[in-house]
Amino acid sequence: MDGGCPFNLIMMTQRKSIGIVIFPEFQLLDVAGPLELFGASDGVQPLLIAARRDPVSPVLWQHHTITPEFDFTSAPHLDVLFVPGGPGIRHAIACSETRAFLRERSQKATYITSVCTGALVLGAAGLLVGYRAATHWLYMPLLEMCGAIPVDGRVVKDRNRITSGGVTAGIDFGLHLIAALTNQREAEKAQLRLQYAPAPPFQSGEPHKASDTVALELRNEASQRFREREQLLANILAER
Amino acid sequence: MDGGCPFNLIMMTQRKSIGIVIFPEFQLLDVAGPLELFGASDGVQPLLIAARRDPVSPVLWQHHTITPEFDFTSAPHLDVLFVPGGPGIRHAIACSETRAFLRERSQKATYITSVCTGALVLGAAGLLVGYRAATHWLYMPLLEMCGAIPVDGRVVKDRNRITSGGVTAGIDFGLHLIAALTNQREAEKAQLRLQYAPAPPFQSGEPHKASDTVALELRNEASQRFREREQLLANILAER
Numbered sequence: 001m002d003g004g005c006p007f008n009l010i011m012m013t014q015r016k017s018i019g020i021v022i023f024p025e026f027q028l029l030d031v032a033g034p035l036e037l038f039g040a041s042d043g044v045q046p047l048l049i050a051a052r053r054d055p056v057s058p059v060l061w062q063h064h065t066i067t068p069e070f071d072f073t074s075a076p077h078l079d080v081l082f083v084p085g086g087p088g089i090r091h092a093i094a095c096s097e098t099r100a101f102l103r104e105r106s107q108k109a110t111y112i113t114s115v116c117t118g119a120l121v122l123g124a125a126g127l128l129v130g131y132r133a134a135t136h137w138l139y140m141p142l143l144e145m146c147g148a149i150p151v152d153g154r155v156v157k158d159r160n161r162i163t164s165g166g167v168t169a170g171i172d173f174g175l176h177l178i179a180a181l182t183n184q185r186e187a188e189k190a191q192l193r194l195q196y197a198p199a200p201p202f203q204s205g206e207p208h209k210a211s212d213t214v215a216l217e218l219r220n221e222a223s224q225r226f227r228e229r230e231q232l233l234a235n236i237l238a239e240r
Numbered sequence: 241m242d243g244g245c246p247f248n249l250i251m252m253t254q255r256k257s258i259g260i261v262i263f264p265e266f267q268l269l270d271v272a273g274p275l276e277l278f279g280a281s282d283g284v285q286p287l288l289i290a291a292r293r294d295p296v297s298p299v300l301w302q303h304h305t306i307t308p309e310f311d312f313t314s315a316p317h318l319d320v321l322f323v324p325g326g327p328g329i330r331h332a333i334a335c336s337e338t339r340a341f342l343r344e345r346s347q348k349a350t351y352i353t354s355v356c357t358g359a360l361v362l363g364a365a366g367l368l369v370g371y372r373a374a375t376h377w378l379y380m381p382l383l384e385m386c387g388a389i390p391v392d393g394r395v396v397k398d399r400n401r402i403t404s405g406g407v408t409a410g411i412d413f414g415l416h417l418i419a420a421l422t423n424q425r426e427a428e429k430a431q432l433r434l435q436y437a438p439a440p441p442f443q444s445g446e447p448h449k450a451s452d453t454v455a456l457e458l459r460n461e462a463s464q465r466f467r468e469r470e471q472l473l474a475n476i477l478a479e480r
Contacts, residue, residue: 028279029434032272036407039268039300048303060279063288067303116435137435154439166435167276171408175441188444189454194269195356195377195406197445198438199394201415204428205437214429 015045016181019078019105021098021121022050022066025088028058029167030115031066034082037174040190043182049075051097059087072101080177081109084170085116085136087225092121093232099125113162113177115170120229122163123148124236132158136166137207138222145233168205171196255285256421259318259345261338261361262290262306265328268298269407270355271306274322277414280430283422289315291337299327312341320417321349324410325356325376327465332361333472339365353402353417355410360469362403363388364476372398376406377447378462385473408445411436 018038020031038046050056050068057065070076081102083092092098102125106112114122119135122128123146133148134140134156143150155164155176162180164173175196179187204210258278260271278286290296290308297305310316321342323332332338342365346352354362359375362368363386373388374380374396383390395404395416402420404413415436419427444450 027276028272029276032268032276035301036267036269036272061275063307063309065305065307066301067305069303154437155441165437166433168411168434168436168438172439172441179441184442185451185454188442188450189458191440191442191444192447192450192454192458193406194408195445196408196440197394197405197443197449198408198440199412200431200436200438201395201412201419202424202428202431203437204431205435207432209437210428210432211425214425214432218429218432 015043016079016110017077018044018046018080018082018177019049019075020046020082020084021092021102022048022056022068022084023088023092023095023098024056025059025086025091026056026084027086027116027167028061028064030084030086030118030170031058033168033170034115034174034177036194037171037178037190040193041178041182041186043186044178047075047078051095072097075105078105078109079181080111080113081105083114083118083121085114085118085120085167089117089121090229090232093124093236099236102127109160111160111162111177111180113173115164115173116166119143119148119163120146120233122146122161124233126240128161128163131161132156133161133163134165134169135163138166138219139226139229142226142229142233145230145237255283256319256350257317258284258286258320258322258417259289259315260286260322260324261332261342262288262296262308262324263328263332263335263338264296265299265326265331266296266324267326267356267407268301268304270324270326270358270410271298273408273410274355274414274417276434277411277418277430280433281418281422281426283426284418287315287318291335312337315345318345318349319421320351320353321345323354323358323361325354325358325360325407329357329361330469330472333364333476339476342367349400351400351402351417351420353413355404355413356406359383359388359403360386360473362386362401364473366480368401368403371401372396373401373403374405374409375403378406378459379466379469382466382469382473385470385477
């Protein structure tokens, strides 16, 4: 090798960039699950991006802050767009800059992805029309408003859209994405690093498996938020 | 009700307090997994505690910071002690204040717990002698140095010690802990809120399930860190 790139530089340039779009009151685990998987893989490079470079906090945990590495203007080329969910999607859905950023960057991205209610942000940006998609079980009906075809799957891939179920689905999503961007062996290595051999003590993670009263209680709790999101999406989608 | 407690105050006082001991270079998902589950349950109150109240960052993610809510002196009564893992356990193991805090508070705690290599911090504090325990698969042999009985389990409960496997085991651990502190229904509700119905696309999360070359590669990568931790534990345990 004469005058070649230093090895690290080669590695860096070969890494696929994953732009994680954050906003106030995002759901911590929607980001932390995939992020930790991405950190356990040498083949991908996660980048934290927001409308402004001010520190943002996830919902519930004000003592956490994440300072975005890039704003929408300074963000480099992104191989993947990734949008997490959480109560803060109301900010992201209502923000015309966020929707414009997602639309613009989606033109050159290899994959356009979400975890949990991040799918509704993609939907508000018009990026799920005609695509099969998933979101948190409580908000599946809202996907149809966005022109998507709701699919009851943990990780749903349709052409270059990869959307997933609620919160913890982000870990399964992360494995799918690493395999799609690099190869299965790379994903398996990340899985073993994080010892991801889940063994939930109860089988209550989907509404049809949980007891009826638990599912009903959560539906009732979420009913106001459901209506608020429905109204917000209706307003935004009517603008188009 | 005359002169009674406001409802919120009653809720607060009934909530079981979980003291999460953090340190620089903790593993993000070791904390974020259980923390998000605790946040999805009304029955528990997680509190972030460190030797000092300065912001700390998890390993790999310097743009994240968590500002501890309490230092070792100001922390209130803790029903549960919880120690995460990560490269930063070398700071926690070497820190006599951390070990003293864990020993002192363990006297009155209902449960003494860990995820991933947090078990080695408990072990360094002398809290696992004679207990069955788990840790990240790469570091299981180090449990014996601490007088523990290594058990190949995802979540291992022995009397009031609850230790668990690597990183992602924290979510399974969190469910076990919520059920133990409150009741199974409360844990099931948190599980459904976070849609925890895991579906990993590959079965590489344990060394005996992963391909031999993947497991060997990670063992080789970790060999220096293994020796460093072994030496550090030997030094600390020799002081006793």
